[in-house]
Amino acid sequence: MLSLLLLPACEQAREDRLAGSIQIVGDSIPQPLDGKSGDPVRGQQVFVSREDGHCVLCHQVGSLDAEFQGNVGPALTGIGARLTAGQIRYRIVDAQGIWPDTVMPSYYRTGDLRQVGNEYSGKPALGAQQIEDIVAFLETQTN
């Protein structure tokens, strides 16, 4: 896996650009952000909501009854069986840490961003609680 080949210095740079003091281990962020525990019901709302995550713009989830679900990104049906919570967390926090050229936004990163509106600078796109809620929701998607 590519991330396992990264030099420690590079990993440090990846951690420094995040919105909090966060430890990356391989392709995973094992610890919940800010020590928060997630709620899957709220997570589903954040996942669907246009004002918050709006992940359905690009992703489909089989269990969801949302009207429009996009397909720019891979379907996340069964993702909870394929990835650990830590792997899911890292992909939401900073997708570019895994796929440098991805179109998926980095939701919990403040540094080294290629394009952000001024109103967003210094503030991550989602809060720690919202991300933990989405992680909890996606963890329940095991089939």
Ligand code: HEC
């Ligand atoms: C603009 C489109 C876009 C949006 C919005 C988006 N993603 Fe993604 N996502 C992608 C793409 C594309 C990939 C695949 C990575 C790649 O190859 O670029 C991906 C990959 C993922 C993966 C890994 C899937 C796997 O099979 O390994 C997860 C988990 C994920 N996204 C979660 C989310 C969540 C949660 C949100 C909302 C907070 C979100 N994404 C918003 C485009 C998007």
